[in-house]
Structures are given as structure tokens and as C-alpha cells.
Amino acid sequence: MNRNAIDSLGLVTLVLMVAALFMVFVYVPTEAVQGIVQRIFYFHVPCAWVAFAAFALVAISGIFYLWLGQQVWDDLGYAAAETGMIFCTLVLVTGSIWARPIWGAWWTWDSRLTTTLILWLLYGGYLMLRAMADDTPQIARFAAVVGIVAAADVPIIIISVRLWRTIHPAVLVTRQGSHGLEDPRMVATLLVSMAAFTALFVWLLMLRFVTLRTRTRLNFLAGELGRTRAAVGDL
Amino acid sequence: MGAFVAILRKDLRLELRGGESTITLVALSLLILVVMVFALNPAGGARDAGTAAGALWVALIFSGTLGATRVLAAESGNGCLRALLLSPADRATLYCAKMLAAFIFMAVAEVAAVVIMVLFFNLEFDARLARLAPVLALGSLGFAGLATLLAAISGRVRAGDLLLPLLAVPLFVPALIAGVKASGAALAGEPISAFAEWLKILVAFDVLFLSAGYLLFEHVIGED
Numbered sequence: 317m318n319r320n321a322i323d324s325l326g327l328v329t330l331v332l333m334v335a336a337l338f339m340v341f342v343y344v345p346t347e348a349v350q351g352i353v354q355r356i357f358y359f360h361v362p363c364a365w366v367a368f369a370a371f372a373l374v375a376i377s378g379i380f381y382l383w384l385g386q387q388v389w390d391d392l393g394y395a396a397a398e399t400g401m402i403f404c405t406l407v408l409v410t411g412s413i414w415a416r417p418i419w420g421a422w423w424t425w426d427s428r429l430t431t432t433l434i435l436w437l438l439y440g441g442y443l444m445l446r447a448m449a450d451d452t453p454q455i456a457r458f459a460a461v462v463g464i465v466a467a468a469d470v471p472i473i474i475i476s477v478r479l480w481r482t483i484h485p486a487v488l489v490t491r492q493g494s495h496g497l498e499d500p501r502m503v504a505t506l507l508v509s510m511a512a513f514t515a516l517f518v519w520l521l522m523l524r525f526v527t528l529r530t531r532t533r534l535n536f537l538a539g540e541l542g543r544t545r546a547a548v549g550d551l
Numbered sequence: 552m553g554a555f556v557a558i559l560r561k562d563l564r565l566e567l568r569g570g571e572s573t574i575t576l577v578a579l580s581l582l583i584l585v586v587m588v589f590a591l592n593p594a595g596g597a598r599d600a601g602t603a604a605g606a607l608w609v610a611l612i613f614s615g616t617l618g619a620t621r622v623l624a625a626e627s628g629n630g631c632l633r634a635l636l637l638s639p640a641d642r643a644t645l646y647c648a649k650m651l652a653a654f655i656f657m658a659v660a661e662v663a664a665v666v667i668m669v670l671f672f673n674l675e676f677d678a679r680l681a682r683l684a685p686v687l688a689l690g691s692l693g694f695a696g697l698a699t700l701l702a703a704i705s706g707r708v709r710a711g712d713l714l715l716p717l718l719a720v721p722l723f724v725p726a727l728i729a730g731v732k733a734s735g736a737a738l739a740g741e742p743i744s745a746f747a748e749w750l751k752i753l754v755a756f757d758v759l760f761l762s763a764g765y766l767l768f769e770h771v772i773g774e775d
Contacts, residue, residue, distance in 0.1 A: 382770055437721040444717055449708040454773065458704045461767045462718060465700070468759055469722050476725035476752050480732070 322526065325519045332512035339505040347502075353417050358505050360410040362513035363403045364432070370400025370517065371439060375467030378460035390456035391528035393463055397442055399521045403513075404436045427478045434473055438466045554640030558648035562622060563655065572621040576660035579617060580610040584667050593672055603672040604734035608727060610664045611657070611691060616716050618656040619698030622649050623706050632772075642769035646699065650764060654695035661687050674738065682737040686746075689753040690730040693760055697722055700764040703771040726756040 340358045347354035377393030380386075411429065412422045423429065442462050449455045566572055587606035593599040626632040635645060665683065669676055701718050705711030720727075733749035743750070 382767075434721050434724050441714075441718040441721060445704070445708065445714055448710055448714060452708055454707065454771070457770045458708070461700070461704065461771050464767065465697075465722060465760075465763050468763060469725065472725040472752065472756055472759060475755075476728045479748060479752070480728050 319526075322519065322522050325515065325522065329512065329515040329519045332508065332515050336505070336509045336512040339501075339508055344501050344505040345499055350418055353414055356410050356414045358509040359513075360407060360414065361506065362510045363406040363410065365510065366513050366517040367400050367404040367407055367432075367435070369514075370396045370403065370521075371435060371467060371470075374400065374439070374442070374463040378463035378467075381456060381460040382464075387456065387532050388529070390459065391532055392525055393459060394446060395521050395524035395528055397439055397446070397459075397463070398524055399517060401436070401439050401443060402520070403517065404432065404439065407432055408436060425481060427474075427481060430477045430480070431470075431474055434477070435470070438469070442466060554638065555644045555648050558635070558640070558645060559651055562625070562648070562652040565625065566652075566656065572618060572656050573659045575621070576614040576618055576656055577663040580614050580660050580664040581667055583610040583613055584664065584671055588671050599672050600674070600738035600740075601731075601735040603668050603674060604731050604738055606672070607661075607664060607668050607687075607734060608690070608731050611661060611687070611694065611730075612720060612723065612727070613716075614660045614664070615653070615657050615691060615694040615698055616719060618660070619653045619695060619702040620706070620712065620715060622653045622656070622699070623702045627706070636772070642772055643765050645772065646764050646768035650695050650699040650761070653699050654692055657691040657695055658688070661691060679738055679740050682743055683734055685743075685750065686730055686733040686737055686753065689750065689757055690726055693726045693753065693757040694719075694723055696757065696760040696764045700760070700768055700771065703768060707771075707773065722760075726753055729753050729756070 336358070340355050344355070344358070346352055373396040374393050377389045377396065381389035381393065408429075411432075415424065416422050442459065445462060446455065446459055449458060452458070584606055587609060591602050591606065593602050626635060636642075665680060665687070668674070669680070698715070698719050701715055701722075705715040705718070708714060729749040729752040733746040733753070736746040736749075737743075
């Protein structure tokens, strides 16, 4: 991974993020019913999208790791899980801040909230496994299996929780075919926020990925060094 | 098939001679139900069907976690697992046998737990319990399938006993929701058609996790 490419991506993220902040706080009109607190939506939704994409990436890297057995897939999965966890936490936090004035409660057991919380718990378990089993040689396989199983569980979680209860506003597409964002400036702001958060995610992911690649390389070199020393000692 | 029967028969015979796992599971279920009665303070009777169902599923999850750990931990001493892995039986067969053993231990514990629940929550021994049976069977089959796969991982990790519930419980959530809802309906005397949707979710969960275990077990089982 080219160092310059990562730095350029960081720069792009910075520009997009500043643009998104400007649009959220200055450009976009205040929503009539919910008022100022609705602006958190422009951060909440991109975080949710990024978190879901990250967790899908964990499962995909898991499949490739079990299939091809290359360490690079394990490093990618680990980086995606850590980065996704940050954004999943942000989804829960921003959602709570919004829900308190709108719903009158920090938390309700609505279907999307519940699903997101369970995802957060699932990947929390995944990261704890990785942390606790860091010195186990088979950790890459274990993590791949848990990542795949967790992703496979998601559709059933969504169905069961939806059947259980739902009050979450369907903002983007409702059954009537209209979306909740009447003003074109709102749509534009959401799109720029989406781009900014996606760039931020890819940038953070790459930074973490490069670090993990370096760690893998170091472990390999340490192993080689040990073997060479042993061979020299035998002479 | 021969290997499957042999491994399962060995586990069951070991259990019949010693009975450690099932006795522990029954005792744990009893304790959990006592705790739940203190915690929830139910008034008793059919009004508390939902509460009783919830308590029963808490007992199921914890005894299931223990059961799955036990069936794999039983092989850890004296190189038993190495012998099993060296034998011509493939890993998926080993998974099926171990999963079924865990399921049987859980089922025994649940029969006891249901009896205790009826007594503690002041319910009736009647046809409602027959409708509860498929719900519990599907739920514990799913949990055994899931926990056996994960126990192969947690058994090889430092402090793995702590890790198993952290991984298993969130994964089990869809079956837990479906199971508690269906059990509550069954205990409240509703016909099976009233909770057919929940049974479908349980079946889907079982199919998913038994196939996942069957396909992925070979990647996690091992000895070190």
C-alpha cells in the first residue's frame, strides 16, 4: 500500500468532511417538525452505512482467508472489524442523542436500534476473541469463522427483530414511494456526508491495515531471524 | 455413519456411567429458575406464562453453554482429541456427534427445567406443555449447533470459558426472541398456528447454524 495514496486519501477526507460540516451547520435548512436536532441525521445515517459495509467486509475477508489462506485477508478483516466498531458505536450514540428529544427516551427497543445493538455486541465479541487469543496461532481461522457466522446471522436477526417490534422512521424510502427529505438541499447534504464518511472509513481502514501488514511482516522476520540463529548455532 | 454412532454412543455411555454433565446442567437450571423467581417475583398461574417462558430460556442458554463446553472438554485429557482427529472419521462427522450429544444433555436438563418451572410458576401439567416441546426442541438444537462450533474455538483460547457466552449469546438472539415468544404463547394456551411464524424463524436458525457448523467445524477443531 502506497504511503502517498493514503495521505492523499486523508486530504480528500479532510476536504469532504469540512464541506459536510459546512453543509450540515450552515447550508441545509432546519427541518420544520423536529428542529435543530434533526441535523444529527446527516452523521447518523452515513455512520450506519459505513458500519454495515465494514461488517460485510469482515465476513468477505473471512471467506477469502479460509479459502486462500493468505494472511493479508486476516489483516483486512481485523482492520475492518475495528474500524466498523467505531462507526457502529457512533450510530448508537448519535441515535440516542436524536431519540431523547424526539422520542422522549434515550433508548427504545425498536427493531433497527435492537438490530444495531446486537451487531455491536456480535462484533464486540469478535474483537474480544481477537484480543484474548492474540498469541494463539489459529486466531486467524477462529476470527474468520466467527466473522462469517456473525454475518450469516444478520438476516435472521433483522427478520426476527422486525417481527418483534418497530417504530423507527423509514427516512429514505417509505412504502408510499416518497422519502422524508423534501428539500433538495437536504438530499445534497446527505450525499456529501455519505461521501465524507465513506472516505473517512476507507482512510482509517487503510491506516489500520498498513499497521497490521507491518506487524505480520515483523512477525515473519522475527521467525526467520530465530531460525537463522538456530541454524548458525548448529554449525 | 459408523463413526458418528460410535462417538455419540461413547459420549452417552460416559454420561450414563458418570452423569456429571447432565446433573450439573439440571442443578444449574434449577438455580437459575430460583434466581428468576426471586428477581421477577411472579404472581403465579397462566398470567405469568410470558415470565415463565423467559425464565426457562435463560436457563436454556446457560445450561447449553455449559453443555457444549463439557462435550468438547471431555476429549481434552489423555490425547483423546488427537485420537479422534487421527481416526478416519471426518471433522464434520465429529461435529454432528458432539452437537447431538450436547443437544441430548440439554434436552434432559430442559425436561427437568420445565417440571421445575411448572411448580415454581404455579402452572398446570397439561396439553400446553406438549405444544411447548417443539419450541424447546428447535431452540436447543440451534443452540447446541451454535455452541458446539464456538466451544471448539473457546476451548483453545486462554480464558475461553468467559469468551463462549460473549460470542454465543448475541448470535443466539434471533432464536431467543422467537423461542421466548413462542413458548409464552404455548404456555398461555394458544394453538400452534398462533406462533407458527416464530417456529419458522427457529427452523431457519437451526438450518443456518447446523450447516455453518457442519461446513466450518474443520477450520476450528484441533489440539494444542
